[in-house]
Amino acid sequence: MRSTRLMCFKLADLPKKCYIFLDVVNYPPVDGRRERLLAHFNVPGFVASRTCFELNGYFGSKASYSDKSSPVHVTSYTTWFRCLVKMVRKTDDGHDGGPEYATGSKDYKWFEMSFFTRWESRGLCQVLCVDTPPDFPDQLCKLLQKQDKLDFRDPFAMHAALVDQMVVYYDISVWRVRDPVRHLEKTRMRTGTSFSPMHEISRHAIHTAEILEAATNTLNEMQRCRAVIYERLPDDPGETHKGQAKDYAQFQITLLRSLKLRSDSNQERLRNEVNLAFNNLARQDNSVMKSIALLTMIFLPATFISAIFSTTFFNYADDGSWQISDKLWIYWATTVPGTIVIVILWRIWLAHSDSIIGFSETHWKGAKIWWKRRSAPKPNKIEQA
Template sequence: MLWTKTCREANGYAGSARGLDKDQKTLVDTSWFQFLVKQLRAGANTFQQEYVYEWYEMEFFMYVLSSGASVAFCIDTPPAFQNGLLEALNSGRNDPPKDAMAFLQCAVVAEVSRLYDVSVWTLRDKVRELEKIRSAARYLESGLDFPRLHDLARHIIHTCEVLSVAADTVNTLLVDHRSSSGKACECAGASGHSPNPNCPHTEMRFWLGLLQNFGRRAKSLNERLSHEITLGFNLVVQRDTRATMEISSAARSDSASMKTIAVVTLAFLPATFVCTIFSMSFFTLNVDDATGEKHWMMSDRFWIYWVITVPLTVLTLICWWYGQHRGDKQGKAREPSWKSEGP
């Protein structure tokens, strides 16, 4: 069952079974469960490097025989988990529990919880780096990469999911123990209602509470990152708005300068036109040799100037109007239409 596609692609599960003989005595206890941990690589800069992460898809299968022999299969576990589990099992407890299954489950849950702790704190460092760099001058100059920030949010959401499932998995292990044995605890030293300080079930409940707290911290990180993304977007909009206002102010200043130039040109244009007309060869100043008087003389072919100038002016205006009209039509043709795009 553990090798089926459903179990391999699940985000966590837990189950148990008990084999009985004909006298209803226990022959073998079995338990199987899975934990997923998403671990980001620590030390990568939030703005300059890609997020590198790794999934720990850990599966466990345990069985305990009535003779006391027990076996635990730990599949696809990282080196940190392996070293920690071996150290915990070799720590040498003075009073080993009677329930070997609970002892093994508790040892595994403890090491898995430490992996979750590292995973959450790595995410916390990423979010805190964003919060600390916010006041730096290069915060906006570096160019906020919103897709990467949303990618970090995706990692946090995944962590929230697997932490919630991990807490449910541990709770299932505790419930399965009670439902199969019929007793709250069978550990050595427990009699009646008297508590056992070395009870693995008590320790598992501690790790269960810690996993739930890790989940709350991950949710808090998700909210903090969401606020940072919103703030960053608002700061970028504020910066762009300020730049737009500065451009608008500069444009108004340029417009005032162009207006001044246009007024000065308009003031000199009539005089320039008149000067140009009278400086043409159609007008001459003749001096009477007999009397010495000066007379303005206009050529009888002055009409040639108007015959050429007026049609040429009209043709220029027509060409300008045609160019403007054609440009407007091409601009409208390039604009996408909501009718052509569909709903």
């Protein structure tokens, strides 16, 4: 079995048992060439459409059977599935020591991995891998070297290592979202400038949770198809092999579910940090309002006294003496009751504001209806007759 990159040689020249890696830049566009490429793997033409190319995940399969033999068995089997992974740029004190995948101008990189497999009972087993991370082929070879020899009587023999490596990338993706969240928890920034990176990290966390859910659904469907096809194999690999293969696939599904839980935890932790930042800003605003209130209280007595002395109740005579009007009592007789009335109205408003607003809205609506009826043109007496 070989791992090779599809560049410019013919599909007919490919080894019978191989993984083929194709960069997304070299992936044929939707103009007929992509359909011809996927036709080699017996994949339906609709899978080559833009609709399927932009989905976050799917799994499909197609089997051919020997109708003339008894019992009926599978002669060829094709699968196609899609799994996305989002790699966020590494932090300086990141959890993993892997390579940097987000090498562009953005702080993240999407890998929209698509896989197409073709298996035939006569010994053909080819897997086309599109838009995988650059180190996927090398990491896949290392995994295959550690495993037992593949049993190619199983149409899913070459899937297990692929899924293993995909789980590794999902784990890296989740941790690289967790690292900036942990950085926020440590620094506890309280300024408004922290909200922009918070919301950016939140977007990455939401995407990661979405693709993990989609990948789990994809593997569940793969597991269902595996159980069905194992009942129709022409050369049975044995109950031990089939049972272990299904158990290991179920183990891979549980790994993705655990990563999904960790991703959900990242979202909750980030939500807590956002709430904490809002609370800190509210507390800062409260401190500012208290400072303004204190300054107001400091200058209020002086303002009040100067306002009183600036009235006409106080005046200077021609000889420079200070004169006070004998009508000063009028000021106090009007100011004190007015202040008391305002305080009482304010207390009534606080206690019954909802009822007052509801009462006003009800009567206002009734008044508008009455006015519309009153202003509506009345029918002519001749028309009534």
